[in-house]
Amino acid sequence: xxxxxxxxxxxxxWGARLANVDYVxxxxxxxxxxxxxxxxxxxxxxxxxxxxxTLESEHSMITAAGSAAATGVRVFSATSSQGLLYAMEMLYTxxxxxxxxxxxxxxxxxxxPITLEPDHNDILAARDSGFLQIHCSxxxxxxxxxxxxxxxxxxxxxxxxxxVNLDGFYLSFTREPVELPEADSVRDYVGGYHTDTxxxxxxxxxxxxxxxxxxxxxSYFRYELHLAARNALxxxxxxxxxxxERFGREHPAIDTYQTADAEIVFVMMGSFATKARAAxxxxxDAGWRVGLVRxxxxxxxxxxxxxxxxxxKQGVAVIDQNLSMGFGGVLHSELASALYGQTGxxxxxxxxxxxxxxxxxxxEEFFEMAAVTKQAVQKNxxxxxxxxxxxxxxxxxxxxxxxxxxxxxxxDKTRDENARGSQ
Amino acid sequence: xxxxxTAQKPLSEAKVTVYRRMKDLPSTHLLGGGTxxxxxxxxxxxxxxxxxxxxxxxxxxxxxxxxxxxxxYPFTPFRGSWLYTxxxxxxxxxxxxxxxxxxxxxxxxxxxQEDMDVVVLTGDxxxxxxxxxxxxxxxxxxxxxxxxxxxNEGYGNTGQQYSGATPHGARTATSKGAxxxxxxxxxxFSIWAAHKPVYVATVIGAEPLDLAxxxxxxxxxxxxxLIIALAPCPTGWDYDPIHTVEVGKLAVKTGVWPLKExxxxxxxxxxxxxxxxxxxxxxxxxxxxxxLFDPQRDEALLAEIQARVDAYWAGVSE
Numbered sequence: 001x002x003x004x005x006x007x008x009x010x011x012x013x014w015g016a017r018l019a020n021v022d023y024v025x026x027x028x029x030x031x032x033x034x035x036x037x038x039x040x041x042x043x044x045x046x047x048x049x050x051x052x053x054t055l056e057s058e059h060s061m062i063t064a065a066g067s068a069a070a071t072g073v074r075v076f077s078a079t080s081s082q083g084l085l086y087a088m089e090m091l092y093t094x095x096x097x098x099x100x101x102x103x104x105x106x107x108x109x110x111x112x113p114i115t116l117e118p119d120h121n122d123i124l125a126a127r128d129s130g131f132l133q134i135h136c137s138x139x140x141x142x143x144x145x146x147x148x149x150x151x152x153x154x155x156x157x158x159x160x161x162x163x164v165n166l167d168g169f170y171l172s173f174t175r176e177p178v179e180l181p182e183a184d185s186v187r188d189y190v191g192g193y194h195t196d197t198x199x200x201x202x203x204x205x206x207x208x209x210x211x212x213x214x215x216x217x218x219s220y221f222r223y224e225l226h227l228a229a230r231n232a233l234x235x236x237x238x239x240x241x242x243x244x245e246r247f248g249r250e251h252p253a254i255d256t257y258q259t260a261d262a263e264i265v266f267v268m269m270g271s272f273a274t275k276a277r278a279a280x281x282x283x284x285d286a287g288w289r290v291g292l293v294r295x296x297x298x299x300x301x302x303x304x305x306x307x308x309x310x311x312x313k314q315g316v317a318v319i320d321q322n323l324s325m326g327f328g329g330v331l332h333s334e335l336a337s338a339l340y341g342q343t344g345x346x347x348x349x350x351x352x353x354x355x356x357x358x359x360x361x362x363x364e365e366f367f368e369m370a371a372v373t374k375q376a377v378q379k380n381x382x383x384x385x386x387x388x389x390x391x392x393x394x395x396x397x398x399x400x401x402x403x404x405x406x407x408x409x410x411x412d413k414t415r416d417e418n419a420r421g422s423q
Numbered sequence: 424x425x426x427x428x429t430a431q432k433p434l435s436e437a438k439v440t441v442y443r444r445m446k447d448l449p450s451t452h453l454l455g456g457g458t459x460x461x462x463x464x465x466x467x468x469x470x471x472x473x474x475x476x477x478x479x480x481x482x483x484x485x486x487x488x489x490x491x492x493x494x495x496y497p498f499t500p501f502r503g504s505w506l507y508t509x510x511x512x513x514x515x516x517x518x519x520x521x522x523x524x525x526x527x528x529x530x531x532x533x534x535x536q537e538d539m540d541v542v543v544l545t546g547d548x549x550x551x552x553x554x555x556x557x558x559x560x561x562x563x564x565x566x567x568x569x570x571x572x573x574x575n576e577g578y579g580n581t582g583q584q585y586s587g588a589t590p591h592g593a594r595t596a597t598s599k600g601a602x603x604x605x606x607x608x609x610x611x612f613s614i615w616a617a618h619k620p621v622y623v624a625t626v627i628g629a630e631p632l633d634l635a636x637x638x639x640x641x642x643x644x645x646x647x648x649l650i651i652a653l654a655p656c657p658t659g660w661d662y663d664p665i666h667t668v669e670v671g672k673l674a675v676k677t678g679v680w681p682l683k684e685x686x687x688x689x690x691x692x693x694x695x696x697x698x699x700x701x702x703x704x705x706x707x708x709x710x711x712x713x714x715l716f717d718p719q720r721d722e723a724l725l726a727e728i729q730a731r732v733d734a735y736w737a738g739v740s741e
Binding site for chain 2: 022023025049051053056057059060061063064065066067068069070072073089090093200201202205206207208209210211213217
């Protein structure tokens with residue numbers, strides 16, 4: 001075992017290398033590109049026995065990834081944001097083929113306005129596609145999750161592609177110490193690519209992705225996909241336990257911090273949850289009984305485990321780093337559906353939206369969210385959802401708008417003068 | 424493009440070994456019958472002929488179109504494999520399959536006996552439009568695959584709306600005006616050939632010997648090989664299915680559909696109609712051009728269509 005400093009992108013590349021992938025269809029996009037550049041360099045230097053092909057779009061990239069996996073090789077690919085959305089049709093399609101492979105998504109806010117910094121609207125757009133989703137908060141977790149993800153994807157009870165998600169910039173470009181497991185022990189854990197599925201061969205022809213007529217067969221295959229995704233809950237727990245046994249690191253479906261005696265709990269995903277974790281320490285220093293629940297597995301959604309962890313809690317502050325336009329936070333609604341009507345479920349579930357496009361969440365905001373939630377518990381009344389924004393942020397935007405207005409007036413003035421001049 | 428023609432013997436002539444005369448063509452087809460294609464489908468006619476040459480050691484990677492309905496669970500007319508992708512990315516599907524097969528061969532995880540010809544099968548809607556980017560990418564990467572486009576000159580599976588392949592003047596579900604489609608058929612052959620792939624050819628099911636020779640040649644080559652089959656379409660072009668072969672033969676005789684191939688940087692016409700029949704002979708068989716003749720002849724449009732065909736052949740030297 002070697003301990004090295006790696007970015008989240010570097011950890012993702014190591015995950016693909018250690019998992020012995022055969023095929024890497026790629027397309028560059030910020031902030032993911034470092035992953036494919038790293039793998040391309042290793043292949044060029046004969047440090048990795050794989051084939052890398054640059055497709056002309058992410059739509060084609062996912063098509064090639066799925067068709068190669070369906071032909072019997074281990075596949076890795078990576079994208080971000082607009083790329084994930086450009087590939088959306090094929091995410092649904094290759095999941096329907098039950099083609100097992102691992103895709104890393106480096107989260108980045110969606111256009112418009114176009115930006116480079118992270119939030120989770122990109123990955124949540126893929127929520128219903130049939131890809132399983134593992135959300136990471138550290139570079140070590142990225143590497144470890146990829147190894148678990150390959151086994152999960154290829155398990156005969158699952159046979160579905162998996163997305164491992166990490167946040168752009170905050171994780172993709174942040175160096176952290178990462179333990180690199182020995183190649184042999186990873187090979188032993190991940191194993192060879194399973195071949196007992198539908199594969200295309202000359203002597204055993206197969207048809208894949210064929211049309212069906214009517215809702216009966218269609219529903220059958222869609223239900224099968226859903227049930228396979230639900231199977232992944234049990235399979236994930238088995239694989240995470242085995243991983244902990246072999247490598248000494250725990251990666252449960254839901255990560256919890258200081259929840260045992262907590263009255264108020266933050267629920268958050270991804271790297272920004274490390275900010276919540278730090279805030280929990282400071283709130284506890286100030287005498288608050290707070291904790292943090294961080295779902296790593298979003299698909300399949302771990303309803304049962306969430307119910308157990310939140311059983312008896314007074315209030316929950318769900319911090320969504322995403323925004324479903326005209327609705328609100330996605331994780332909040334998912335959690336509400338898991339808890340509704342359950343005995344012992346917390347009565348107070350408060351929705352906060354924060355961290356869009358990489359917007360920071362300050363310590364005092366975590367304090368405020370805890371206070372709002374506590375107040376809601378005392379009043380036994382759920383406040384309306386909050387979109388976090390500060391007066392100073394608004395002032396900065398007003399300044400930008402003022403500049404834009406001045407420039408616009410100047411353009412208008414020049415145009416009017418020219419018009420008068422030409423009369 | 425036509426200026427590139429030369430008097431040299433087509434490469435296909437040298438390599439053809441099996442199909443010298445009509446009687447050399449197989450008398451029974453490999454592709455199963457009873458599919459959902461329309462009676463008289465010119466695309467299916469071409470596919471039958473192509474499949475007889477390609478054989479069952481193949482995987483057909485399909486894009487959304489009429490022929491997506493060839494394989495409806497749990498049936499398929501193919502003896503080999505089939506993969507339906509989506510409308511835009513069948514060539515990328517072929518890329519993934521081909522790369523995976525190569526990797527398996529290289530790493531000795533599969534025997535050479537299990538290898539297959541990878542064939543993309545799409546209509547003109549995908550080939551001329553949505554799928555053009557992924558086709559361009561596959562050619563530039565030198566993908567070893569065969570691409571068969573059945574071109575019925577419109578989005579046939581959705582009721583024949585005009586596409587990038589629709590000819591000037593044709594009436595479609597979205598060009599019902601007095602003069603039909605105002606655009607011009609895109610020159611996909613030249614677009615493909617501009618990429619300098621190993622092989623590009625036009626074929627038609629009504630000329631099975633020319634088709635078989637070209638597919639035989641394409642099968643023997645390695646790299647991107649692309650075929651456009653004009654696919655007379657009784658439902659979309661509005662004629663009786665009994666006339667499919669006749670419409671196809673007239674497309675060639677009138678010079679509307681030049682049979683040609685591109686290889687080694689040269690374009691060669693494989694069947695030159697020396698005494699070209701007037702384009703009217705081809706147009707008047709089809710309901711989609713009825714407005715050119717009825718209630719009165721649209722002389723201007725007929726002359727324009729004829730002039731375009733004449734101009735094309737004027738540029739072809741033999």
